[in-house]
Amino acid sequence: MSEDPARSRRPLARAVVSAALLLALAGCAAGEPEATEPPVITRAAPAAMGVASSIVFAPLRGTLADAAALAHPALAVKVDNHVEARPHIALNRADIVFEELVEGGITRYAAVWHSDVPDELGPVRSIRPMDPDIIAPFGGLVAYSGGQEQFVAMMQDTPVVNLVFDYDDTGLFWRADDRPGPHDVILAAGEAVRRHADLPAPAVQFAYGTQDPLAHVPGATPTSRIDAVFSDARYPSWEWDAASSTWLRSQEGAPDVEASGDRVRATNVVTMRVDIDWSLGEVPRTVLVGEGEVWVSAAGRTAHGRWAKPARESPIALTADDGAPLRLAPGTTWVELVPLDGSVTFTP
Secondary structure: OOOOHHHHHHHHHHHHHHHHHHHHHHHHHOOOOOOOOOOEEEEOOOOOOOOOEEEEEOOOOOOEEEHHHHOOOOEEEEEOOOHHHOOOEOHHHOOEEEEEEOHHHOEEEEEEEOOOOOOOEEOEOOOOOOHHHHHHHHOOEEEEOOOOHHHHHHHHOOOOEEEEHHHOOOOOEEEOOOOOOOOOEEEOHHHHHHHOOOOOOOOOOOOEOOOOOOOOOOOOEEOOEEEEEOOOOOOEEEEEEOOOOEEEEEEOOEEOEOOOOOEOEEOEEEEEEEOEEOOOOOOOEEOOOEEEEEEEEEOOEEEEEEEEEOOOOOOOEEEEOOOOEOOEOOOOEEEEEEEOOOEEEEEO
């Protein structure tokens, strides 16, 4: 029996992709200058398909993906973290999640989906004054339930397209019957992105390296657990799980489990110490334009450094104590914005 020509070419195509990926990662490890866009790897497709496909690094994960699957904007969503808002819907499918302090000492999330946009997610809550600084660098879309007029105006002052539950009459949002209000607003995330597919994909936010990016960072130490304290009411923790190569999340001492039944997890945990501006009264504003202390935790290790963000539209830059970029492992990332009057502890 003669060999299928298309099948005979497939191992070569895989070899081309693997070689290109190794070269790209080697360049990252060697500390070459940052690329403004992720590299593109073109692979041969089976002859029966009649087309070639492009494999790229997902800008918000650093993982390989088909370029066509990433040709859409990022979707940032304000996600409720009140105890009555749990379990969350599709939180594990977000690329990057920021945890921020809000009034009453509790926290809320600004989560960003791009690589894997679910049909629905939530529960969605209102905007806060630090969210424009968090979300503006991603461009694309932001969805939230409303908020004080001054905070909504701040968010609308960015180039990001605002999708607001209070003003929506197109069916993108609804209230779930099985959840208590106001922790019941759900977003049709996939449909929101499809309606705005003409918007560009997000820019790269963090630098990525190998699966163990901190192995050769001076001062990086083994870490089995991370404990962060935002307030007396909110103290999340993360435990390293070598079997899944992820950090597993808990909240207030209990495992954090999303609506799918899966434990909330992340490939990287970035812990930033931030100042809090109380000039807006009872609503705290995390100060993100500036710089401060940071720890990056990946592959069971933690490295110390500095974070810097010179302007609202600028991504957050992470630098090790020796001045080299702090790189993340390819995968999902949680950013803990821990107030200076809170605390963070890393257990070996």
